[in-house]
Amino acid sequence: MREIRSMLNAVGQSVPRKDGIGKATGQARYADDLRFPGMLHGRTIRSTIPCGRLAAVRLGFDPAGFTVVDHRDIPGRNVVTLIADDQPCLVEREIRHVAEPVLLLAHENREALLGASVALEEEPAEPVFDPERSPTAFKTILIEKGDLAAGFAEADHVVEGTYCTGHQEHVYIEPQAVIAVPEDGGMTVYGSIQCPFYAHRALAVILGDAVARVRVIQTETGGGFGGKEEYPSGIAAHAALLALKSDRPVKLIYDRVEDMLATTKRHPAIVRHRTGLTRDGRLVAMDIEVILDGGAYQTLSAVVLSRGSIHAAGPYRCDNIRIAARAMFTNTPPNGAFRGFGAPQTQFGVEVHMERIAEALGLDPVRLRERNLLRPGDTTATGQRVGQDCAALEVLRTAVRRSGFRRKRKAYAGTGRGIGLAMYWHGSGFTGSGELKLASRATIELTATGVRVLTSSTELGQGTRTMHAQIVADALGVPYEQVEVAMPDTGLVPDSGPTVASRTCMVVGRILQRAAEEIRAKLGDATPAEYFRRHGPLAVTGQYEQPEWIRWDEIDYRGDAYAAYAWGCDVVEVELDRDTWEVRPVRVTVVNEIGKAIHPALARGQVEGGTVQGLGYALLERVVMRNGAMANAQLTNYIIPTTLDTPKLDVVLLEHPYDGGPFGAKGLGELPIDGPAPAVVNAIRQLGIDVRGIPAVPEAIREAACASP
Amino acid sequence: MRFTLNAREVELNVAPLARLLDVLREDCGLTGTKEGCGEGECGACTVLVDGEAVCACLVPVAQVEGAEVVTIEGLGDDHPLQRAFMDEVGAQCGICTPGMILTAITLGPRPSLAKIRRGLAGNLCRCTGYEAIYRAIHRAS
Numbered sequence: 001m002r003e004i005r006s007m008l009n010a011v012g013q014s015v016p017r018k019d020g021i022g023k024a025t026g027q028a029r030y031a032d033d034l035r036f037p038g039m040l041h042g043r044t045i046r047s048t049i050p051c052g053r054l055a056a057v058r059l060g061f062d063p064a065g066f067t068v069v070d071h072r073d074i075p076g077r078n079v080v081t082l083i084a085d086d087q088p089c090l091v092e093r094e095i096r097h098v099a100e101p102v103l104l105l106a107h108e109n110r111e112a113l114l115g116a117s118v119a120l121e122e123e124p125a126e127p128v129f130d131p132e133r134s135p136t137a138f139k140t141i142l143i144e145k146g147d148l149a150a151g152f153a154e155a156d157h158v159v160e161g162t163y164c165t166g167h168q169e170h171v172y173i174e175p176q177a178v179i180a181v182p183e184d185g186g187m188t189v190y191g192s193i194q195c196p197f198y199a200h201r202a203l204a205v206i207l208g209d210a211v212a213r214v215r216v217i218q219t220e221t222g223g224g225f226g227g228k229e230e231y232p233s234g235i236a237a238h239a240a241l242l243a244l245k246s247d248r249p250v251k252l253i254y255d256r257v258e259d260m261l262a263t264t265k266r267h268p269a270i271v272r273h274r275t276g277l278t279r280d281g282r283l284v285a286m287d288i289e290v291i292l293d294g295g296a297y298q299t300l301s302a303v304v305l306s307r308g309s310i311h312a313a314g315p316y317r318c319d320n321i322r323i324a325a326r327a328m329f330t331n332t333p334p335n336g337a338f339r340g341f342g343a344p345q346t347q348f349g350v351e352v353h354m355e356r357i358a359e360a361l362g363l364d365p366v367r368l369r370e371r372n373l374l375r376p377g378d379t380t381a382t383g384q385r386v387g388q389d390c391a392a393l394e395v396l397r398t399a400v401r402r403s404g405f406r407r408k409r410k411a412y413a414g415t416g417r418g419i420g421l422a423m424y425w426h427g428s429g430f431t432g433s434g435e436l437k438l439a440s441r442a443t444i445e446l447t448a449t450g451v452r453v454l455t456s457s458t459e460l461g462q463g464t465r466t467m468h469a470q471i472v473a474d475a476l477g478v479p480y481e482q483v484e485v486a487m488p489d490t491g492l493v494p495d496s497g498p499t500v501a502s503r504t505c506m507v508v509g510r511i512l513q514r515a516a517e518e519i520r521a522k523l524g525d526a527t528p529a530e531y532f533r534r535h536g537p538l539a540v541t542g543q544y545e546q547p548e549w550i551r552w553d554e555i556d557y558r559g560d561a562y563a564a565y566a567w568g569c570d571v572v573e574v575e576l577d578r579d580t581w582e583v584r585p586v587r588v589t590v591v592n593e594i595g596k597a598i599h600p601a602l603a604r605g606q607v608e609g610g611t612v613q614g615l616g617y618a619l620l621e622r623v624v625m626r627n628g629a630m631a632n633a634q635l636t637n638y639i640i641p642t643t644l645d646t647p648k649l650d651v652v653l654l655e656h657p658y659d660g661g662p663f664g665a666k667g668l669g670e671l672p673i674d675g676p677a678p679a680v681v682n683a684i685r686q687l688g689i690d691v692r693g694i695p696a697v698p699e700a701i702r703e704a705a706c707a708s709p
Numbered sequence: 710m711r712f713t714l715n716a717r718e719v720e721l722n723v724a725p726l727a728r729l730l731d732v733l734r735e736d737c738g739l740t741g742t743k744e745g746c747g748e749g750e751c752g753a754c755t756v757l758v759d760g761e762a763v764c765a766c767l768v769p770v771a772q773v774e775g776a777e778v779v780t781i782e783g784l785g786d787d788h789p790l791q792r793a794f795m796d797e798v799g800a801q802c803g804i805c806t807p808g809m810i811l812t813a814i815t816l817g818p819r820p821s822l823a824k825i826r827r828g829l830a831g832n833l834c835r836c837t838g839y840e841a842i843y844r845a846i847h848r849a850s
Contacts, residue, residue: 020795023803026741026781030804033740171835173745173753174804222743222804223835256746461802461836601798605841609801612838635750635833643826643839 010470010480011663014601018465018485022220031177031192031219036249039179040067041110042242044252045103045118046262047095050331050628051127054091057103060117067246069104074241076208080234081201084138087297087334089206089237095122096296097333098629099262101234106242106250127331127628131293132270136329138294139302141309143323143381143557151285151320155276159357163273163349164693165677167623168266168616169630170338171640174222175259176232180239181249186213189236192221194228194458195498200490202233203240210244215491224460225613226337229500230299231263260633264336265623267292267304267327271312271349276320281363283318283372286381290325290346295334301327304335306431308342310382310561311674314350315392315425316369317378332628337500339610340673343426344617351422351678352692355685365682366400369423384560389656389666391567391593396423398652399569403589408573412686416578417586420682421571424674427562428667429503432552435544435563440497442511444472444519445539446532450482451519453512455496457504458488462669463602464504470598471509471662475516478528494541502667505598506564507544509662515542547660564658564666567593570611570675573647574683581698581705583684585615585647588676593654595666600653607651607672614676616641622695712773714739715783725771730754732770733780741781741807745833752832755808756780762812764831781807789849790814799845801836808832809842819850 022028047054057070071078071090078092079085091102102120107113128134152158178191187207193199196216203214216236221228239252254262269292276285290312294301309325358365373392379385399421400406408419429435443454453472459465469483476483486493496508518540523531531538552559571589576582590611597603620639624631632638639645657664677694684691689705696704710721714737723732733739733756745753747766754765757779758772784791790810793799800806809832816828825846834842 014798016795017798017800019803020798020800021786021791023800023806024791024794024810025784025786026739026807027786028803029740030743032744033734171833172802172804173751173833173835174743174802175745221802222745223802225835256748256751461800463798463801601841605798605801605837608838608840609836610838613835634748635746636748640833640835641838642831642833643829646839649838649840 008474010473011598014599015466015470015480017463018469019459028220030174030222031179031190032253034179034190034219036179036181039249039251040106040108040246041113042104042106042239042250042252043113044101044238045105047091047098047100047102047122048120049095049122049124050098052095052122052124053093054095054102054120055123056121058119060119065107066116067106067242069241069245073245074206075210076206079205080237081205082230082299083302084298089234097331099333101238104238104242106246129330129332129628131291131328131330134328134330138298138327138329139305141305141325141557143309145381145383146320148285148287148320148322152276154284156279157277157361158274159360160274161353161356161692163271163352165269165345165348166695167268168338168621169260169623169638170225170227172223172225172227175256176235176254176263178232178236178239179249179251180236180243182243182247185211186215187211187240187243188215188217189240190217190219191232191236192228193218193232194224194460195500196456196488196490197495198230198498199233199236203237206237207240207244215489218458218488221458221460225339226341227263229337229498231336256635257633260638261630262333264299264334266338267294267301267335267342267345269345271346273349273353275353275357277357277361281361281368281371283316285320286313286318288312288323290323292327292342293330293335294327295330295332297334299334299336301335304342308346310427310431311343311425312346312350313381314347315374315423315567316372317374321381323381332625339613340670344674344677347424347674348677348694352681355420355682365421366405369396373423382561383558386565389595389658391654391656392423392425394654395567395569395591395593398654399571399589399591402650402652403571405571416576417573418683418686419571419573420679420686421569422675422678422682424568425565426502426667426671426674428506428564428566429562430501431561432554432559435507436546438497438544440508440511440544441494441541442496442508442515443494443539443541444512444515446528446537447484448532449529450478450484451476451528452484452486454486454493455508456488456493457496457508458499460499462606463599464499467505467598467602468509468512471513472516475513476520502669505665506661506667509665510660511542511544513662515540563660564595566595566666566668566671568671568675570679572676572679572683574680576687581702583619583696583701585680587648589650590672591652591654592671593656594668595658595661596655596664597653598663598665603653603668604651606668608649610672611649611676612641612646614673615646615680618677618680618694619696620645622697710770710774712775713777715779723770726769728766729768729770729773730765733765739780739782743804743807745804752808752812753805755811755832757811757814762815781811793845793849797841797845797848799837799842805832805834809834813846816846820846
């Protein structure tokens, strides 16, 4: 018989991670750890020019023992299908960026494979590198609220500014890795893949009728951060083409240089603000222009631009707003998904701009924000009325109090120390009606010992398996230990949508909660194991149900952009070395409101990890582009934060439950990367240095300091 | 080529300049040692050679002739650091974890936070921001 259990036994507790033991003992199996009989190693030959035509390919090796694949070997369509079908799987004639895949090789001996030389005859054409001069927009978005001209007419002050953010490389510590295995007339791909069904769809198009069945299985994944969202679809296809031609398993692993040179990065951005304010600091008009550098193919640029635009006015109320945004083509490797997805770029712009407004109007930066922050019932740029869970003011006040912001701000004036803050917000789940279109599904089935959760949500380190098991355990009223979570395998699990957009807990977790409640009703007094013994298998598949209040107009960009928002405020203290111009963060206070922490230690881990990634974005991580290629494509000179670069972090989690999330949870994964960069730059501003771009590396700080009055 | 691997004598017939990383992973089947960069920057391939943490991607196997090599597999599954990494969620994606734990072993008993930071500076983690790793090492010591 079922024990009487209180409502929450697992949720809200930092239960052991499902994958903890495997990771702590080295037993967890990542793609490169797998071997198959007869397996070959694969290699990708890439273009060396940013723009032009491929005239000829010459093999400089004896092809015996090699499998060689070019575009003519593609049985289906030569396209990596995503939003727009513009990116070829392999170059035919046109070259749009450096490191574009042209030819694939496989050999059983890795040394022989790496020793094979291939000469490409390429005819260069004039590339476009400046997104502002690019003639081609992948996507434009216009958000309009109120009457901008009337707003400016009402303004006592107008403040303008331009803010720039650079590329950012994901640096998941496990590089891209897949293995394609021909099996029974089908093709199975194992890999470090964030979205198995994206890869599945892309493979089906490329392989066409040549295989009876495509199956994608996620292996343990050594970090993703968006970098393994859409990009692995192409790699999976490359391995599959080699496997198809050789009829042998093919392992395709990128080394770090190839990974950094060829794969997607965070979109660089230019954000321009022109803002009207009353004398006492009330926002009356916000005119915002956003330009993203999309790179050579569309990938996800249209939706990155969408999220970036919607967040561009920050968590502020203003009656008159115009946000004009565009994502532009350039001859650089395509930029793609990266934690935050456009929002870190635009929120950097608005928060550095708010600090400049405070300076220009002689207002206290906290008071200026307090004055304008969204309160429950206020409307966003798209006209969405924010709910009672809106915690913007509370996160600000908590962060200010906890960090001693006002006292330190006075104490640091005129010293080599500075303190700055930034407000931010992040919408959970797909934009607008996106979740409705995804129609995600998730399954729970009974087993002899409990239940098993089947979803396509991937564990990337963020704790998917653990968190889903907690939700199911409490919704079902069974011990956490009795809930298993299956590895995502497209042959086995339903499509729960991609593991992106801070949706895995709030959206997929909610579907699981409902499915668990449905099973609970069927079980009656029996435990899952008892029911299974008596009645045999039982599975329930839940599907996403959109909250009935959501209205979204895709054309005019009006309405309820996200089902929920999480809220944040960062306070960063920095120290400037006047000899080296290096700015070091010395203390960071992060206050995040996330609805409900399903697993407090995992939630804290997301906040700490995202914050440090954001500090790297702000101060260290510079992608140097030369002639369309990353010139510092190695970890020796692309620097991410080490233990010696990270300051003391003070993290506070607040919980204002959102009704539509499991046990009140909102999305959390991306939120913490929105705040650090503007907070750092605002702290640098207190040092009297007018920085308006990131990364604020020593050279940039020196230049800004010499230019500042 | 003879050396001690996880307390066992091994004798291998491998090229002397082969990377210790490849020998461990491919010839010895010990895949707990990970490759993150191949240039000694990320520390994911950290192993102990005569008690010292080294990047196995930079070590030709000839250099460990007669030495004592310990990989994550050599710790078994109940080492205090392994338990602490589980309890404090010091592992997220887990790819840096074997290297982190082996480096942490070299820090000695009750290391200060400053010593931990210096000691782990050659081990990159992109998930945790390192805070949970510090908590794990403190808990284990």
